[in-house]
Amino acid sequence: xxxxxxxxxxxxxxxxxxxxxxxxxxxxxxxxxxxxxxxxxxxxxxxxxxxxxxxxxxxxxxxxxxxxxxxxxxxxxxxxxxxxxxxxxxxxxxxxxxxxxxxxxxxxxxxxxxxxxxxxxxxxxxxxxxxxxxxxxxxxxxxxxxxxxxxxxxxxxxxxxxxxxxxxxxxxxxxxxxxxxxxxxxxxxxxxxxxxxxxxxxxxxxxxxxxxxxxxxxx
Amino acid sequence: xxxxxxxxxxxxxxxxxxxxxxxxxxxxxxxxxxxxxxxxxxxxxxxxxxxxxxxxxxxxxxxxxxxxxxxxxxxxxxxxxxxxxxxxxxxxxxxxxxxxxxxxxxxxxxxxxxxxxxxxxxxxxxxxxxxxxxxxxxxxxxxxxxxxxxxxxxxxxxxxxxxxxxxxxxxxxxxxxxxxxxxxxxxxxxxxxxxxxxxxxxxxxxxxxxxxxxxxxxxxxxxxxxxxxxxxxxxxxxxxxxxxxxxxxxxxxxxxxxxx
Ligand SMILES: Nc1ncnc2c1ncn2[C@@H]1O[C@H](COP(=O)(O)OP(=O)(O)OP(=O)(O)O)[C@@H](O)[C@H]1O
Ligand SMILES: [Mg+2]
Numbered sequence: 360x361x362x363x364x365x366x367x368x369x370x371x372x373x374x375x376x377x378x379x380x381x382x383x384x385x386x387x388x389x390x391x392x393x394x395x396x397x398x399x400x401x402x403x404x405x406x407x408x409x410x411x412x413x414x415x416x417x418x419x420x421x422x423x424x425x426x427x428x429x430x431x432x433x434x435x436x437x438x439x440x441x442x443x444x445x446x447x448x449x450x451x452x453x454x455x456x457x458x459x460x461x462x463x464x465x466x467x468x469x470x471x472x473x474x475x476x477x478x479x480x481x482x483x484x485x486x487x488x489x490x491x492x493x494x495x496x497x498x499x500x501x502x503x504x505x506x507x508x509x510x511x512x513x514x515x516x517x518x519x520x521x522x523x524x525x526x527x528x529x530x531x532x533x534x535x536x537x538x539x540x541x542x543x544x545x546x547x548x549x550x551x552x553x554x555x556x557x558x559x560x561x562x563x564x565x566x567x568x569x570x571x572x573x574x575x576x577x578x
Numbered sequence: 579x580x581x582x583x584x585x586x587x588x589x590x591x592x593x594x595x596x597x598x599x600x601x602x603x604x605x606x607x608x609x610x611x612x613x614x615x616x617x618x619x620x621x622x623x624x625x626x627x628x629x630x631x632x633x634x635x636x637x638x639x640x641x642x643x644x645x646x647x648x649x650x651x652x653x654x655x656x657x658x659x660x661x662x663x664x665x666x667x668x669x670x671x672x673x674x675x676x677x678x679x680x681x682x683x684x685x686x687x688x689x690x691x692x693x694x695x696x697x698x699x700x701x702x703x704x705x706x707x708x709x710x711x712x713x714x715x716x717x718x719x720x721x722x723x724x725x726x727x728x729x730x731x732x733x734x735x736x737x738x739x740x741x742x743x744x745x746x747x748x749x750x751x752x753x754x755x756x757x758x759x760x761x762x763x764x765x766x767x768x769x770x771x772x773x774x775x776x777x778x779x780x781x782x783x784x785x786x787x788x789x790x791x792x793x794x795x796x797x798x799x800x801x802x803x804x805x806x807x808x809x810x811x812x813x814x815x816x817x818x819x820x821x822x823x824x825x826x827x828x829x830x831x832x833x834x835x836x837x838x
Contacts, residue, residue, distance in 0.1 A: 472669075474665065474667055474669045475669060475671065477632055477665075477669070478665070478669035478670075478671070479671075480632070480654075480655070480658055481630065481632075481658055481661075481662070481663040481732070482658075482659075482682065482683030482687060482731065482732070482735055483655050483656070483658045483659030483660075483683055483687035483688070483735060484655060484682070484683065484686060484687050485655045485687075486655075488686050488687065492671075492682055492686065493671055493682075496673050497671075497672070497673055500673070
């Protein structure tokens with residue numbers, strides 16, 4: 360391997376990593392909000408919106424992100440709706456991630472005993488207070504592993520941003536590879552950079568999960 | 579003067595076409611302790627759950643003081659703030675310390691100041707012998723301790739009436755009396771209560787009035803000394819006989835001591 364080549368291109372990878380990380384995190388944050396919203400719509404059985412949420416979740420989970428992005432980036436402009444590449448990236452990732460996050464939140468909420476909800480009601484809490492103080496903290500504890508898995512999954516999925524001509528990690532590597540031909544070095548650095556981004560997230564997930572286990576609820 | 583706290587008027591409730599409550603009426607006066615007994619599945623829990631709106635009744639009406647509380651869909655939490663309820667499964671919030679369990683209702687639902695409620699909570703915990711557990715997590719408590727905390731949690735809301743549904747049914751025998759003694763204490767303090775229990779000696783000790791429910795109807799009702807020694811209906815006699823056999827059988831292991 361060519362060490363000098365690697366060193367010379369570290370700045371390229373850093374800027375690619377910055378794009379990946381930044382838009383990945385925007386997407387993750389929006390996914391969490393959208394997922395929570397969908398989950399609540401279904402939990403409260405809000406008419407119509409609940410069905411819309413259900414349909415959306417199936418659609419998003421059963422189509423590839425690549426196809427979703429093409430639709431946003433190449434399809435919608437044909438009917439006069441045009442977003443920038445960055446906007447498409449965040450919208451696309453949110454569209455996909457929202458569905459997965461909704462399912463993670465749902466598994467959490469469903470794990471909270473019905474008697475807990477009744478106990479909250481019996482001390483005169485409003486439904487909103489009950490959700491906030493009784494149900495949500497317990498649901499979150501259960502949902503945490505799935506939520507973290509989704510975060511990692513979504514950040515990895517950002518590798519398809521390159522089709523939007525964004526200079527994310529994947530595109531940086533692609534460009535270098537097609538111009539310079541040092542395939543081994545280029546791909547090696549690509550893997551290492553993804554690893555450096557995602558490993559801390561994994562470690563954090565493990566720490567949080569372990570902590571939850573220790574302070575574990577268990578009645 | 580009208581000192582009726584709770585007035586249940588001819589209520590009906592069915593699940594999937596099965597009539598569980600079939601025309602139940604009763605009144606509970608201020609300071610009165612009414613014990614509801616009856617065979618398993620006769621509708622005791624359903625009756626209590628209908629009172630605070632956990633189940634919606636099919637017909638009839640329920641009044642708390644002079645306010646109609648049945649048939650509301652809005653602001654049910656305002657009604658429940660005045661009705662305490664404790665179940666057999668304690669249902670403490672496992673992610674909160676005992677004190678936070680106690681503070682939640684009064685500070686969030688009633689908007690009381692935390693310092694004021696905390697002081698009150700500590701006093702009450704002391705009365706039930708659990709002051710040193712104030713900042714422990716629920717999972718470190720025994721069943722009997724949890725249930726005493728659950729009683730304190732309900733009482734801190736200063737309800738007009740307390741509904742207790744077999745609160746000792748899940749406890750090991752040696753913990754039953756520590757919980758029932760708290761209830762007896764509350765009764766002496768003038769708390770209005772509707773109590774469902776299978777502990778007949780406790781029922782006799784605590785009740786001002788006994789209501790015998792069977793097949794969703796009140797079959798007999800009377801003072802405890804009359805009901806337990808000379809029940810009027812044959813069905814109540816049968817019901818009580820099944821208990822005599824049961825209690826004779828486990829008399830040796832019976833450590834309950836409600837009066838200390
Ligand atoms: N949510 C429900 N859905 C369907 N059936 C129910 C429901 N809740 C209660 N029932 C039925 O209603 C009947 C009365 O139940 P309930 O729990 O009120 O009886 P109970 O007198 O409290 O009995 P136990 O002494 O065993 O606690 C039972 O046949 C029960 O199966
Ligand atoms: Mg019951």
